Ligand SMILES: Nc1ncnc2c1ncn2[C@@H]1O[C@H](COP(=O)(O)OP(=O)(O)OP(=O)(O)O)[C@@H](O)[C@H]1O
């Protein structure tokens with residue numbers, strides 16, 4: 306297990322270099338004028354040009370120059386210095402402000418997913434082919450069929466504007482209450498997937514041979530389902546939730562955009578729109594780390610939950 | 618309908634299945650899986666239930682245990698009497714109390730029959746904690762005893778191991794220990810050795826025979842391998858298409874089978890005393906249980922078949938020595954020693 310974790314950490318280092326290199330290259334290489342690319346559509350004065358040339362070592366040209374700049378950037382990253390965005394703010398500060406908001410949103414979405422999705426999935430799995438099962442099948446197909454880009458504005462309009470139950474937008478320092486509706490919208494997709502997955506897993510495990518054994522031991526049904534079946538059924542579900550939490554932590558561009566939530570996705574989107582190269586590369590680099598770490602946690606969790614899995 | 622092969626004790630048989638009918642109702646139709654099975658078991662006895670795959674051995678056993686999935690299974694009629702009470706008339710809660718404590722069962726594939734995510738000690742101890750109300754410490758102590766009883770080496774050290782960490786034979790021993798936890802009076806072993814190597818098979822059979830004797834249980838041994846049962850069983854019930862077609866004392870059955878199907882089964886096991894004989898097998902396939910042939914269900918495959926076999930269902934004929942055979946020509950087959 307320890308060897309597995311170490312090997313995975315090594316792979317993560319490689320993956321980290323690879324992805325940051327690609328993002329960095331996409332953002333900065335192959336541009337006619339890197340300074341113009343950096344600055345986006347704003348005019349660049351001679352003084353700015355000189356400053357930026359100096360700052361990003363643009364005097365070195367060609368592939369060698371590109372790698373020089375990339376390594377330089379990476380050096381900063383490893384020291385915890387994400388650099389400055391084109392607006393002059395420290396990217397570290399931007400993320401420090403945005404991340405807690407995104408995490409809150411992710412936690413709400415995850416809570417909704419677990420409380421509603423997993424619970425309903427267990428019930429649907431136990432009462433397979435019943436009314437509840439069919440109803441949830443239709444509902445989840447509906448949710449899975451509507452993209453967030455449609456669902457988010459619809460929810461905002463109906464539940465925030467038409468019948469103002471929730472605040473329609475979140476604002477600069479959003480409260481938990483203001484994040485509730487976006488959290489539900491964001492979680493609806495994971496909820497639907499978690500529900501289907503749980504339902505399938507439970508109904509499959511109910512037919513497993515070990516259930517027959519548990520019955521032949523004369524255990525009460527509550528224990529057979531609640532202990533034997535659930536413990537097995539939740540292995541894929543917990544794994545899925547782990548991956549999903551990692552995704553949610555990386556910010557939700559559409560949901561945060563629609564509800565005006567100043568989270569990571571919101572800032573990333575703004576960076577892309579204003580062609581703020583350093584901001585985009587900075588955020589993506591951190592997201593890569595978050596993503597890789599959460600995947601590692603999921604793999605370890607999987608081995609903990611399923612004794613048959615032994616990573617060597 | 619008492620089965621004449623062994624006399625009925627004054628207060629009835631320990632376990633008796635009478636004229637059981639079970640069908641499975643699926644999308645494709647109704648499969649008549651059990652069509653009037655009767656057999657019985659007395660205290661301390663070993664009954665072997667023999668038959669090809671699909672003949673209904675497991676379904677009968679699961680009906681006794683009350684662990685058939687209903688639906689698709691449906692018990693149409695019959696009785697399953699345990700200590701005089703018809704289990705089929707009991708409520709689920711009463712049946713549950715009998716499972717494991719009075720009648721226990723072990724299954725063919727111990728790897729899938731054990732829960733993969735719990736340690737074996739936990740699984741054996743579960744019955745003790747949940748059913749017998751033992752404390753954790755007592756359950757643990759008793760679990761080690763049970764594991765010793767089924768001869769799992771270093772039992773105390775293996776309590777925390779998971780099923781996949783055991784060999785096939787050891788896993789089956791775990792299953793047996795689990796089934797013995799509540800001191801059942803009847804143990805049903807459903808092809809307990811089929812998934813194992815030949816040498817391990819013999820060890821498990823010996824273990825079962827010893828346990829049956831030492832613990833004074835009655836054993837129903839389900840198998841499709843005639844070779845396995847010879848040394849262990851007292852009586853044999855041979856099943857075909859959901860019926861018991863021959864029911865006899867082991868030695869009598871080996872000496873002279875009274876049903877063409879049993880005869881075919883015996884001829885398909887290699888014999889040490891006849892050198893270089895060609896192994897015969899029963900031609901054809903068992904019937905589709907959704908369309909069981911009229912008359913004797915075995916007639917399409919039977920070398921003795923005549924017109925009456927197509928027209929009339931043979932009833933159990935009682936032969937001289939108290940055995941039964943569901944064949945119109947039972948006596949003739951019995952006397953036909955040309956094997
Ligand atoms: N859940 C089920 N649904 C439909 N048919 C079933 C089901 N369980 C058993 N059957 C059918 O019942 C018949 C008898 O099955 P059973 O398991 O009792 O056979 P068996 O004699 O134990 O055979 P084997 O040696 O393969 O274990 C088979 O034809 C099988 O297809």
Ligand code: SF4
Pocket residue numbers: 876877878913914915916917919920921922923926931943944945946947
């Ligand atoms: S009744 Fe006829 S077909 Fe059936 S086993 Fe006897 S001889 Fe064969």
Ligand SMILES: [Mg+2]
Pocket residue numbers: 674675676807808
């Ligand atoms: Mg079977």
